[in-house]
Amino acid sequence: MQPHHNVSGAAADSLSSQDISTSEASTYYNIEANGARFPQEKVRGYAEVAYLTGRTKIVANEFPTALGIDDFLHRLEIALYAYGFNGDNAIAMVNLCRDEITVSLKVKIDQVFGSSFNTNGLGGVLTCGVTGVAAGLSHAPVSSGSGKERYVFFSFPHISIDARGEVGTISRPGRPGSSCACGALHQALIDIKSQGLSTSCKIPGVHEPLDPEFTILKQRLARRLRYDGVDDNAVANLNLVDITRVAERTIADDLDYLISHTVDPKKADYAVVTGVQIHNWGTRFDDESPNLEFVAPQSVYVVVNGEKTHLDLNAMPSLTPRQVRILAGKSEGGDARSRGADDVVCNSAGTSTLREIDPPYLYNSRDIRKRQKERVETYADLITEEGLSPDTTCPWPSWQSTLRNTKSVKEDESSRNNSAVHFDSKFSSVDELDELWTRLQSKYYGEPRPSNSDGESD
Known part of the structure; x- marks a missing residue:
């Protein structure tokens, strides 16, 4: 396993603790590298690394x-x-x-x-x-x-x-x-x-x-x-x-x-x-x-x-x-x-x-949603700037009428009983399967097995 680092070495090396005044302590982020604490303007150079490291730590926990x-x-x-x-x-x-x-x-x-x-x-x-x-x-x-x-x-x-x-x-x-x-x-x-x-x-x-x-x-x-x-x-x-x-x-x-x-x-x-x-x-x-x-x-x-x-x-x-x-x-x-x-x-x-x-x-995607939001704001401004009078009602397309089926369709009741699931549920009540189920229950849960015609357990 590789050792865990607080920040990227290249980013941390560019920051010197000698450049930091103790009077700037109030501006520090809560980030340390090589034993030094750095002010906000210097931390920005590796804030991206620090953020990703924090996200990684959440998952690694x-x-x-x-x-x-x-x-x-x-x-x-x-x-x-x-x-x-x-x-x-x-x-x-x-x-x-x-x-x-x-x-x-x-x-x-x-x-x-x-x-x-x-x-x-x-x-x-x-x-x-x-x-x-x-x-x-x-x-x-x-x-x-x-x-x-x-x-x-x-x-x-x-x-x-x-x-x-x-x-x-x-x-x-x-x-x-x-x-x-x-x-x-x-x-x-x-x-x-x-x-x-x-x-x-x-x-x-x-x-x-x-x-x-x-x-x-x-x-x-x-x-x-x-x-x-x-x-x-x-x-x-x-x-x-x-x-x-x-x-x-x-x-x-x-x-x-x-x-x-x-x-x-x-x-x-x-x-x-x-x-x-x-x-x-x-x-x-x-x-x-x-x-x-x-x-x-x-x-x-x-x-x-x-x-x-x-x-x-x-x-x-x-x-x-x-x-x-x-x-x-x-x-x-x-x-x-x-x-x-x-x-x-x-x-x-x-x-x-x-x-x-x-x-x-x-x-x-997130970028698409952002662009859509920006377009909405832009077009809203342009409507006013360009003096447009948009029609906010849209008629149904003429071709849609050809798609509508106005005939009453009565469901075939028999089709409900034609599915494989229906067959399975009917078959599950067969005596042969009930007996098999009892045997399996006995095998996996230790329940007593049914006796055969001679009075002996199978």
């Missing part, structure tokens, strides 16, 4: 290994390249939560490894099974020399920690108040606390027809907690950070198990990267706080020629802010000054280099 998302991908690319993995010869298998805000990580992965195969599920739960994983592996490039395939597996549940350190809260565009991330993990924790571990530990393969993914997520978490020796009293004290860590361990184990059933180490090399994606956004979507993304790697390893090697990304140096800006500009389809050179913050933050990202809302 919960996830000590967290790295800026750009820094994380750059380190990972270098590390995997040393073991023969790159965007030309490997396919990325990406497992994230279905939440649209996780797209920022997928986009970064795709910029390194090309279009990825996704196995996403609510909360990051893996429900694709061996068939889903095998489908993705069958799309991998094949080495013309060795005939080998290469895969890079990514798996990350996610969590939000806003600029003020509030865990779980996140502001989404066009939606008042705060939202939650991860909402699925948050609700799963609420249900497990209220229903208890035993009730939440469903028999494997059993789920709600209308809510399969969430049911599977919740029971996987509950069974993991029970396996870890956690009881209902301990569950009552768990928070969102705790359940996110449990989800990471659970999903990582599930991924390893699926890999063992789908990958032949004699025919393919592969890498596995697991951890937690962290959204460190401003408290309001369009406020002045930069939206930062972190990744806290938990397990990174490669299997090359059947030999497993664990990698420590935190032991690697981070790229400089200049390097990150250049690579970010190139990956976004422009030159080094296309987007991130001047108007987007990118600087050292102690153990990592951070760069602001725009949340993955193409229709509603």
